Amino acid sequence: MRQILWFRRDLRVEDSAILSNAKDEVLPIFIFDRNILDKLPKDDKRVTFIYQNVLKLKENLQNLGLNLLVFYGEPKEIFIKLKKYGFDEILTSIDFDSFSKKRDDEISKIIPLKRYIDSFILTPSDILKVDKTPYKVFTAFYNSLEYIHNSTKIEEFKSNLKLKKVDFDYSFIPTLENLGFIKQKLPEFLNQSPDELIEKFSNKIQNYQENRDYFYLDAGSNLSVHLRFGLISPRSLFNKIKSLDASKKEIDFYIKELFWREFYNYILYHFPNSEFENLNGIKVNWNENEDDFIKWCNGNTGVPIVDAAMKNLNKTGLMHNRLRMVVSSYLTKNLLIDWRKGEKYFALKLLDYEASSNIGSWQWAASTGVDAVPYFRVFNPYLQSKKFDKEAIFIKSILKELENISPKVIYTENGVQEDIFLNYPRQMVGISYSRNRAILEFKKANNDRKNYK
Ligand SMILES: Cc1cc2nc3c(=O)[nH]c(=O)nc-3n(C[C@H](O)[C@H](O)[C@H](O)COP(=O)(O)OP(=O)(O)OC[C@H]3O[C@@H](n4cnc5c(N)ncnc54)[C@H](O)[C@@H]3O)c2cc1C
Structure with missing residues (x-):
């Protein structure tokens, strides 16, 4: 079995569904996707952040005896070329927005694609009301999941340590300038690891509920960017927050916020049109000025x-x-x-x-x-x-x-x-x-x- 492990927004080696489900010989890859990058301004800060973390991911994979092959181009063309090397399948994480779904449909016609829920805790299709329709109210959704958010630990994925890397030339690393971007100065907290941010937050969580709305304070965890690009999985974050030395009330409040993130992903899965249309179907006479x-x-x-x-x-x-x-x-x-x-x-x-x-x-x-x-x-x-x-x-x-x-x-x-x-x-x-x-x-x-x- 030869598999491509396509890292996209899960730039980590801990609690990784793809590293856990992989078998035998693997080719971990990251694609700087022209279809996305070409639409962004040259000073986009996210590209600097992703770039730094792709290099870190390469290092982390090397420490596991693997490597990361970096591409710059269009996924479709890249997979057409890779197909010639006899890969059986691609493992990757799943997103439910229209761009991601369309891209993945195209790629799966070239090489079979196995996708895992790896950026969220819940599998949206598993959670339905008694009448088999999706929840639309957060509180009811959240209450139905008590068995998860009340638990102290969610099971995490363990990487398969027996993987062999496919023999390839892994040396290509484009510079940010090659990608057409200018290195940006990032806010200081983005140079910190998720663990460092959780450590900092452990001193704030006791007042989280009270302080989080005061926007002149820095009372939140500042972890949304790390979550977005998968430097930490929501499962690990859940487990780490649950083990903090803080009152149950504050911990539960934070976990509830994390479940808003789950809820919106759940809604996008069940109501894909919500990306484009008023979900409640009303027609508003908007100001077009x-x-x-x-x-x-x-x-x-x-x-x-x-x-x-x-x-x-x-x-x-x-x-x-x-x-x-x-x-x-x-x-x-x-x-x-x-x-x-x-x-x-x-x-x-x-x-x-x-x-x-x-x-x-x-x-x-x-x-x-x-x-x-x-x-x-x-x-x-x-x-x-x-x-x-x-x-x-x-x-x-x-x-x-x-x-x-x-x-x-x-x-x-x-x-x-x-x-x-x-x-x-x-x-x-x-x-x-x-x-x-x-x-x-x-x-x-x-x-x-x-x-x-
Ligand atoms: C109009 C609008 C647009 C938003 N767009 C985004 C977005 O593109 N990406 C994004 O991650 N968040 C978005 N949010 C939610 C929220 O503002 C951010 O998640 C939060 O400010 C991130 O800071 P933090 O990590 O310190 O949050 P904390 O207060 O520490 O919360 C912990 C985590 O819970 C999640 N979370 C908290 N509040 C919400 C919420 N209301 N909805 C969904 N998840 C939440 C986030 O993952 C966050 O990192 C949006 C909110 C509004 C009102």
Whole structure:
């Protein structure tokens, strides 16, 4: 048996389904996929992160007596060439977004493809309600999985240590420049290993539930990027968090967050159209004004919390969860712009971009998804600033022009605009007016759907 082990987003050797299921002679490979890379800007930070971690994966595989063959090209062409070497099958991990499914369908016509759930804990097809339909409400989904999230340990995969590497020339390693990218400076935590981040988080978890919404604090685990690229598996993360010296209440709270990630993957599997359509079927009369969208993208909306969050995203690829909720609500409700535009923009910018979590969260914010925020609950961005960053510490750290402005002014609607020495953009829309407009529009869309049914 000769197998290709295609590493894609599971850049690790611990708890690896493919290294565990592999037999005999293997060719581990990683492809810098032109179909993905050609669409990205040259300063994409994720490519620097992936590049560094592909080199680490090569080293880790070498330590196991294997190696990693690195390619730069189109998967289809690469597998057509590899087929000539008589491989029986390809082992890899599975993703449920349309791009991944289409790519895998094509490849499986060249060499049989075996795919494993290796980036998530749950197998979505296994979890159904008594009536055999999928869950749509998180709490019911989560409660049905008590036997998993209440356990202290989930079984992990053990690598097959008897594998032999296929004799090949493994020496090709393109530089980032060969791939057409410029090396980017990454936030410091991305140079740390998952274990180092868990160690740091062990000092924060005791206050996680209380502090996680305060977006000027660093109260989260910062593990979403490592999870995204599989430097740690969600199973190992689950086990490591469960063994921390912290109260059950805090540990359970964190595990529940991890299961939101599972839930959105589950939803994308069962409702693949949610990538493109309002999952609840409503038709919203979206605002198509491109200038409005661009102002949101660039952080020029005139609302300091939204502007600071967007400017920081553009610069660093990072955004706190509470701020993601604020800017997505502002875009879809106050500006009444289609969530799909925001989703695509986040996909381009977020270091931790994960199709299922991003699509699910955007549909949640837009009140178009499953278990979404009710359409009449529109976040007031000024109250969010006041509640979760009372001293405007985060906002001032990004919007330097507001450094000497009182926090009270910053979280008062039109406050900064009244300061004649500041040249701050005018608000695009009044908060109360736009809130009422959104509620009316969503009410109409929901009624139309009911009448149509
Ligand atoms: C509009 C919007 C878009 C989002 N897009 C993404 C995305 O593309 N990729 C992504 O990983 N997360 C996304 N999230 C969820 C969340 O914001 C991030 O997972 C979190 O900010 C990552 O920081 P952390 O690792 O410190 O999280 P922690 O608070 O330490 O949480 C631990 C882990 O739980 C998971 N998690 C936490 N909250 C959520 C959530 N609401 N939904 C799904 N998983 C969650 C993440 O894997 C996270 O790493 C989005 C949220 C919103 C509102």
